[in-house]
Amino acid sequence: MLEILRRAAGQDDTPITAATGLRSSVEGRWREAAMAAGRGADLDAVRAIDPGLVERESVLLGSALRQVVEGLPEGGRALVVGHSPTSEAAVLGLAGRVVPPLGTGEGVLVVEDGGDYRVEPLDVHGGG
Numbered sequence: 001m002l003e004i005l006r007r008a009a010g011q012d013d014t015p016i017t018a019a020t021g022l023r024s025s026v027e028g029r030w031r032e033a034a035m036a037a038g039r040g041a042d043l044d045a046v047r048a049i050d051p052g053l054v055e056r057e058s059v060l061l062g063s064a065l066r067q068v069v070e071g072l073p074e075g076g077r078a079l080v081v082g083h084s085p086t087s088e089a090a091v092l093g094l095a096g097r098v099v100p101p102l103g104t105g106e107g108v109l110v111v112e113d114g115g116d117y118r119v120e121p122l123d124v125h126g127g128g
Contacts, residue, residue, distance in 0.1 A: 002081060021064030024086045029053055034085050042096045043088045054089060061086055062093015069094070069112050079107075095119050 002016050003128055030046075033053055037045040047054040059073055068078050080087065091099050091108060095117035099108050109120040 005079065005081065012063060018081070019068050021067065022061060022086070023092060024057055024061065024084075026053065026057070027084070027086075030057075030085055042101055043085060043092060046063060046085055047112060054092075057086065058089040058093035060093070061090035062095075065090040065094045065110075069110070069117075091119060 005060060006014055006016065029050065030053065033046045033050040034041060036049045043054060043058075065080065068080065072078055080090070083102075085101070085103055088099050091097065091110060095110060097119050099119055102108070107122045109122045111118050111120060
């Protein structure tokens with residue numbers, strides 16, 4: 001999948017680096033909480049089912065995402081690919097903001113500015 005995305009972006013020479021810290025060690029627990037929260041549930045709904053999971057994992061995943069961002073060169077960008085509530089938890093842990101559930105092919109833009117992070121919508125269907 002990453003090879004396809006890299007090629008589609010015209011960045012065949014850009015290295016792909018696995019950030020293992022962005023993978024949860026409790027994926028089964030995430031699945032159970034997400035299923036209990038219901039189809040299309042956001043992170044707040046998952047947190048209502050299993051608050052400890054969301055709090056602990058958002059700190060861990062946010063820290064891993066921060067390491068990715070801090071490892072980028074000036075003006076650099078990273079594409080984090082995943083399809084689970086853990087992507088939203090990483091954004092929560094980094095930027096302190098709950099984002100809507102990200103479907104396949106969807107994402108958000110996280111911008112670092114002097115150590116602060118803001119989250120912006122990402123128009124993957126054109127225009128931005």
